[in-house]
Amino acid sequence: MIKESNLVKNIKPFVTAKKISKSYGNNNSVVVLNNISIDLFREEFLSISGPSGCGKTTLLMILGCLMNPDNGEVKIDNFNPYKKKSSDRAKIRSEFIGFIFQDFKLIPYLNVMENIRCSALPLGQISDNDKLEKLLSILKLDHRRLHVPSQLSAGEKQRTAIARAMITSPRFILADEPTGNLDEENTEIVLKALRDYSNNNGSVLMVSHDTNIECFTDRHLKMSAGGFEEK
Amino acid sequence: MNIRLLVFREIRFNLGGFTAGVLAIFLSLISYLIAGSINADLRINTSKKLQLMNSELNEEVTALEDGIRKSMKGLGFNIYIYPENQDLSAVYERGYGDKTMPENYVSKLANSKIIHINHLLPRLTEMVDWSEKDRSVLLIGVRGEVPIAYRGPNIKKPLINPVKEGSIVLGYELHHAYGLKVGDKVNFLDDEYTVSITHKRRGTVDDISLWMNLSLVQKILNKEDKINTILALECNCESLDRLGEIRNEIHKILPETKIIEKESRALARAEARNLTKFTGEKQIQNFLQSKKELIHIQSIFSFGFVIIICILCSFWISHLTISNINQRLIEIGTFTAIGFGGKKIMILILSRVLLMGLIGGMLAVLLFVITCPNVFGYDVYKNVTNNFSFIIIVLIAPLTLAVMSAWIPVLRAVLKDPVDVLRND
Known part of the structure; x- marks a missing residue:
């Protein structure tokens, strides 16, 4: 259910996908997304759940300017990223989008602070130290700041990945099963962090096969066999 | 936080692979320098031997000429x-x-x-x-x-x-x-x-x-x-x-x-002098010709050897780069997701390769500078180093070899669809 405040403040969605389709395999024999549409509003925490292979990750990749849909149109802040050059899409990703992956995808040779800061590199920015400290504190990573990923627990790794996604204050965060490898305590920390982010002028789109996440989000969509059934 | 730091951190993390790459460049350049020194050594020794032969012949001819002058003066x-x-x-x-x-x-x-x-x-x-x-x-x-x-x-x-x-x-x-x-x-x-x-x-x-x-x-x-x-x-x-x-x-x-x-006797001596000079010059020419052939053959073999070493090292570097890139596919996909463009990723990987070339080249030159004067002598060292092509090769070859060997794997990595990595993993 969309929060009333969002409906009032953000009548126009920030990210829009209209009738997008995507197929894989020889002759596009495996249809993953079939003519689906989705909007993501500002300050909205939207979750999508569904079984494995239903196209959740593909949808995230398309919305994250990483994969061109076969059909349909994606608009971010009213422009279509797929009508731009690859280098421009990279710039859009660095300015507008933060990614969180189920398996964290941290850079193995960088410590926690460096992993967080590296997402500011494409923007040519030196990350804000206060913001970094705040994120380390919120995500309970203070004592791990100089540790490399191999020295971290799964929860710490995911919290580092969340901090990395948030350090540049992107307009929206795309989270692919962020709690998939976490225990209850860490799941709560992660969801709370994402909730807080969406409450502070950001948007979050999270996909998960876990249906219990809907209580943390503003709106929840259920996905099956390439389509949505809105709740 | 900058690209440089990323490069150094990655090198420290994968030090074994980097060291192997440095060794490949080092071997290529040092084999070139050794081959160059051996050839220079042969050239210089030939030149010295020729000078000695010329000098001996001149002495002999001069002695005969003196004899002719004396006999002509005395006998008419x-x-x-x-x-x-x-x-x-x-x-x-x-x-x-x-x-x-x-x-x-x-x-x-x-x-x-x-x-x-x-x-x-x-x-x-x-x-x-x-x-x-x-x-x-x-x-x-x-x-x-x-x-x-x-x-x-x-x-x-x-x-x-x-x-x-x-x-x-x-x-x-x-x-x-x-x-x-x-x-x-x-x-x-x-x-x-x-x-x-x-x-x-x-x-x-x-x-x-x-x-x-x-x-x-x-x-x-x-x-x-x-x-x-x-x-x-x-x-x-x-x-x-x-x-x-x-x-x-x-x-x-x-x-x-x-x-x-x-x-007359004087004429006979003059003929002897001419014959000596002719024979001596012929001997010198034969020596020079045989040495030229030897230098030519040695140059072909030594530079052939260097080329083989370079090709093997190039495959070696290529293999190392492919291994490195395969290890880093997730990292490359992640960087792409967070907004790194193809150029930045290429710089990230090529900087590592360039450093490999730079350090390998520097080590080879350092070893050459320390050992060449002692092993081959200062003349050979001077002959090899006082050469414009030497400076160019020493400066450019290690970097070129490293980049050329790594170019195709790097290009493949940059052109690879990041989604494949992010999804498959």
């Missing part, structure tokens, strides 16, 4: 002056010339300021039948030595005394065959002469020669005031082209003459 040498139209093949065939020239030619020479000739002997020679004895003899009309006027009276004993009119000088065969002795009377072409001198056996044409007064012979042969040769004896000239020098001098006085040299 003899020349024949013939009329210009004299066919020399006739001279060499008969032993005398059949053409004549005016007798006053000898006076011209004697009255000139000629410096290279000491004695002048005009002659008229012809083979005639000694009808009284029914045999052929070589009739030689001689006038005795004509003194060279500007030198004043000759205080030395003349080389040849003139034959008085009415006298006759006989070679060994002539007086021995007929039992003639000095003071005997003998008929020659209807006139009677007194034998004044009988020569011992010489084993030459002199043994059948008969000498008479020149004017008498001119009358007998109907060649009044004519001679067919002037024998110039004890010519002195210290230069090696003595004949040329004397020819020049004589031709200024008697332009219508032809001059040939009578064999």
Whole structure:
């Protein structure tokens, strides 16, 4: 259910996908997304759940300017990223989008602070130290700041990945099963962090096969066999 | 936080692979430098050996030349002056010339300021039948030595005394065959002469020669005031082209003459000197040619070896880069997701490869600079390093080799769809 405040403040969605389709395999024999549409509003925490292979990750990749849909149109802040050059899409990703992956995808040779800061590199920015400290504190990573990923627990790794996604204050965060490898305590920390982010002028789109996440989000969509059934 | 830090952190993280890459570059460059040093060493040694050979040859030739000068100075040498139209093949065939020239030619020479000739002997020679004895003899009309006027009276004993009119000088065969002795009377072409001198056996044409007064012979042969040769004896000239020098001098006085040299010890020595010089030069040329071939073959083999090493190292670096990139596919996908463009990712990977080339190259040069002067000597070190191509190769080759070897894997990594990595993982 969309929060009333969002409906009032953000009548126009920030990210829009209209009738997008995507197929894989020889002759596009495996249809993953079939003519689906989705909007993501500002300050909205939207979750999508569904079984494995239903196209959740593909949808995230398309919305994250990483994969061109076969059909349909994606608009971010009213422009279509797929009508731009690859280098421009990279710039859009660095300015507008933060990614969180189920398996964290941290850079193995960088410590926690460096992993967080590296997402500011494409923007040519030196990350804000206060913001970094705040994120380390919120995500309970203070004592791990100089540790490399191999020295971290799964929860710490995911919290580092969340901090990395948030350090540049992107307009929206795309989270692919962020709690998939976490225990209850860490799941709560992660969801709370994402909730807080969406409450502070950001948007979050999270996909998960876990249906219990809907209580943390503003709106929840259920996905099956390439389509949505809105709740 | 910057790209540089990322590169250094990654190198520290994958130090083994990086070190292996550095080693590949190091091996390539050091093999090139060693090959270059070996070739330079051979070139320099050849050059030194050639210098030594040249110097030895020059010493030998100089010694021979000194010998020639000394022998020419002491012995002098003899020349024949013939009329210009004299066919020399006739001279060499008969032993005398059949053409004549005016007798006053000898006076011209004697009255000139000629410096290279000491004695002048005009002659008229012809083979005639000694009808009284029914045999052929070589009739030689001689006038005795004509003194060279500007030198004043000759205080030395003349080389040849003139034959008085009415006298006759006989070679060994002539007086021995007929039992003639000095003071005997003998008929020659209807006139009677007194034998004044009988020569011992010489084993030459002199043994059948008969000498008479020149004017008498001119009358007998109907060649009044004519001679067919002037024998110039004890010519002195210290230069090696003595004949040329004397020819020049004589031709200024008697332009219508032809001059040939009578064999002498000095000539033999000059020939020996020429032969020594020719043989020595030939030996040097042969040595140089064989060394050139050796240098050429060695260059081909050594640089072939270097090329093989470079190709192997290039595959090695390529393999290492592929392994490195395969290890880093997730990292590359992640960087792409957070907004790194293809160029930045390429810089990230190529910087590592360039550093590999830089460090490998520097280590090779360092080892070369430390060891080359001790192993091959300073000359070789200088020869190799004082070379523009050396500087270019040392600066560019390691980096080029590293980048070229890694280029295709890097390009593949950059062009790889990040979604494949992010999704498949």
